[in-house]
Amino acid sequence: MSFTSIKLEHKQQVLHELRNIKQQFADRNWFPGTSGNLSMRVGDFTADQFHFAITASGKDKSVHTAEDFLFVDQSGAPAETTDLKPSAETLIHCEIYRLTGCGAVFHVHTIFNNLISEWFGENGAVPAQGIELIKAFNIWDENAEISIPILPNFAHIPSIAELVENVLDPAVPGILLRNHGIYAWGKNAFEAKKHLEAFEFIFEYLYRSLLLNKSNSN
Numbered sequence: 001m002s003f004t005s006i007k008l009e010h011k012q013q014v015l016h017e018l019r020n021i022k023q024q025f026a027d028r029n030w031f032p033g034t035s036g037n038l039s040m041r042v043g044d045f046t047a048d049q050f051h052f053a054i055t056a057s058g059k060d061k062s063v064h065t066a067e068d069f070l071f072v073d074q075s076g077a078p079a080e081t082t083d084l085k086p087s088a089e090t091l092i093h094c095e096i097y098r099l100t101g102c103g104a105v106f107h108v109h110t111i112f113n114n115l116i117s118e119w120f121g122e123n124g125a126v127p128a129q130g131i132e133l134i135k136a137f138n139i140w141d142e143n144a145e146i147s148i149p150i151l152p153n154f155a156h157i158p159s160i161a162e163l164v165e166n167v168l169d170p171a172v173p174g175i176l177l178r179n180h181g182i183y184a185w186g187k188n189a190f191e192a193k194k195h196l197e198a199f200e201f202i203f204e205y206l207y208r209s210l211l212l213n214k215s216n217s218n
């Protein structure tokens with residue numbers, strides 16, 4: 001499906017939804033120092049051709065302007081003529097869409113996701129077991145255990161993007177970049193937000209249990 005054949009109302013609806021999510025995350029201080037990026041797919045999906053709206057790079061994501069988002073194609077190139085630059089991390093979004101066919105990808109830097117990704121960094125994954133919010137990933141087993149992948153935080157984004165395929169687990173809709181932040185996705189913005197919130201709950205839970213265990217052993 002070409003970008004021009006996607007209905008204008010659909011594109012506007014997606015921008016409206018992204019703007020709302022951006023506001024909600026900004027209110028939680030989830031975009032410190034211009035960090036973070038958000039995207040939502042528009043139109044039909046094939047692994048070879050798709051389009052999505054994404055935050056422009058380097059903006060203060062706690063303020064709203066007419067230049068907050070632009071549309072890009074499956075390679076991360078702008079789909080329309082614009083002076084705006086897509087997020088520096090667009091290629092990671094491209095790869096997540098290509099591999100999952102999802103509808104939205106949200107990336108935030110928080111203290112808890114940074115500390116936990118660094119703590120478990122050498123293991124390449126964060127183990128989480130028996131935490132109620134695992135059910136937000138539609139995993140309902142009692143005492144369920146998941147493993148949240150961690151990729152190295154290379155400065156060269158294409159080198160990170162090419163590793164996504166090796167670690168992506170269809171049952172776990174998120175990937176951490178070590179000491180950087182998390183990417184969470186879902187079939188739509190509602191689900192991507194639910195997943196992101198569940199991951200952040202799990203990271204805070206793990207951080208606090210590590211501290212509790214440490215103080216108990218002293």
Ligand SMILES: CSCCC(=O)C(=O)COP(=O)(O)O
Nearest residue numbers: 034035036037057058087088
């Ligand atoms: C200022 S944090 C470093 C860049 C980053 O990790 C990020 O999430 C924001 O980059 P963008 O190009 O999307 O603004």
Ligand SMILES: [Zn+2]
Nearest residue numbers: 035036089181
């Ligand atoms: Zn980032």
